Amino acid sequence: MASLINLKDFNDLSVVNNLLSECMCSDEERVNAEITTYLEDNSRGLYGRFLNDELVGLIGVIHGSIGEVELKHISIKQDYRGKGIGRRMIHEYVQAKNIVKMKAETDKDAVGFYNKLGFTIMSLGEKYPGVERFECIFLL
Template sequence: MLTGTIIPQSEHNGSLNEGLPFGATSFENWVKQQLNKVVISLINLRDTSDLSEVRNLLTECMWSDEGRIDAELTKYLEDESRELYGRFFNDELMGLIGVIHGSIGEVELKHIAIKPEYRGKGLGTKLVYEYVQAKNIVVMKAETDKDAVGFYNKLGFTILSLGEKYPGVERFECTSRHK
């Protein structure tokens, strides 16, 4: 069962700051408070009946080519070496993390995506940490672009430039070791 608080649309009156519960000074503040209350662990998205939200979130972290997105989603659903987990709030998918297993305790973080309205609230960090702890991950690697290097650096990943892997696009390998 998913837990959380629902604020009826009638209490919003079109403004994100109107109708907030007592003590919440802004919609962003209220969301942060609610995210800290979320007690749900990661949910395997293979068990999700409606994959449209999953697909939409994958477009947030991939080149938005429908064929590639569908191919990646199919790989997550059919390839046992891949796992795709999500975090829900009020039955809404807030974010996802997708990995490919290598040797024991090692994974490649292939995809991480957070819905725009939940970004900057620590959810991506929670997804990574929760996955690492739940699965006893020793080494996590990710390949990313310049825009996401700060996220991985903040999490303590070691950053290594791979140079211009594609014309005009510098790529980075990010590695985190856990005990």
């Protein structure tokens, strides 16, 4: 993965924390716990995209069986959204790791993103009060 950097080795976790908090919509304690899980759990991967030495995007994954992965988090810095960075990160990861199946769960706001990438979308219904969730699956 030439362009994606393994964030488990990245020194400035505050930058990672800020970007991850944008997609988690959670308090600082929960975001810190999630970063700790990524750092300590070998079944998880956390990768970032840098432009001009600035972390502009990240993806967090949970490795399943061989060739399968769950996309747990994806976040692009506000100023860089809509420029194809998320799409490129996913495609790079899929190619580099020989992924044949990727799944993700999301809300109504991000369904269009996954649909444009060729994911199959299925409603999970109202998983939380007033919040419809969707399962997105990409098969190669």
